[in-house]
Amino acid sequence: MEAPGEEAAALVPEPGSPRRRRLRGRAAVLTGAAAALGLVAGTCAGYLVQAHRAPTKLPPLSQPSFAQAEGEGPEPLTAARDRRVKTDGDLRKLLLEKPRGARAAAHLMGQNGWLDLADYAEFYDEPGEMFGEIVGDEFRRAATTGWLVGRTHEVEIRLVQFRQEETLAAAANVASTRYWVEDEGGTDSWALPGTGTGRVYVHKRPDTKPGYVPVYTAEAHAWRGDIAVEMWITDIKPIPKAKIMDLAERQMERL
Known part of the structure; x- marks a missing residue:
């Protein structure tokens, strides 16, 4: 189990030429939501069967007991220290x-704080295309607050x-998003301590659209295990x- 604040940086894929489109916050999504609804409805139909299949059964949370000589070998993790117990619960x-x-x-x-696959795809510039991409990434579930x-x-x-049965999708998701964020001009960035x-x-430049008040944005992207933040x-x-920075650090501490 990885200790809090430690991640295997070598496992993060290089952005290279990412296939994903720009990931957006809710404010940007609401501006163009009406135009996107028709696209999503038409393109997503072919994926609905796969999206509604029963989820892959998770391995049991209980840990096997092994006989060991007194004073030798590590003690099994308690539920409080076992990160898998925490992340398989109510996200x-x-x-x-x-x-x-x-x-x-x-x-x-x-x-009720949950985003389904179609809702999550809406946050991308091309939600219809991204619906299929996210299915392939073994999307498991998403929780949100604001x-x-x-x-x-x-x-x-x-x-x-993400289920992560085939790929390290959480790390890849963050790497791709960072590529697009860092491609924007007028943006300062800093490493998020303890996340690799x-x-x-x-x-620094506000988002300006006709008929809207200019809006400034700050964002954070990180991952731990099978969860992208x-x-x-x-x-x-x-x-x-x-x-x-304060908000992102406190959120990562909870993972």
Whole structure:
């Protein structure tokens, strides 16, 4: 089991020429949601059978007992220390809790804190195409939360879990997303301590669209085991590094 804050950086695939499209936060998705609905409905139909198959049975959480001489060999992990026990439970419980005084984000996608495969695909620039890609990545489930502080400071966090029976999909997902984020101009980035390859990003240029107030964005992307962490902060004023860094560090500590 990997210790908290340790990841095998050598296992992270190089971005190279990623096949994925740009992954977006909820605010950007809502702007173009109406135009995307028709595309998703037409393209996703061929994948629905596979998406609705019964999930692959998980291995038992109990650990086998082995006879050992007194004082020799390691003791079995307790449930509190066994990360697999934690991540196979209710994924929503690993999300950061809404801060005191904050309000729940309006129009948060999904139901009861869960995102299904179709909902998650909506966060990509080409959701119809990405639906099939995510099926191939052995998408297992995704949990989400979000909140609003004041009138304009909004946070969105997603935990995306993969089965990882064939590939290290969580690491690949983060590597591909980072490629597109780092390709944007006017962006500063810093390593996320304790994650190996995780990074936080602050976009210094606001996102401007006709009819909308300019919006600044900061985001963080990291992975641990079979879970990819995706995080965004949006506001109508610049977002300091300390805000996104603190949020990302605290979220990773829960994994």
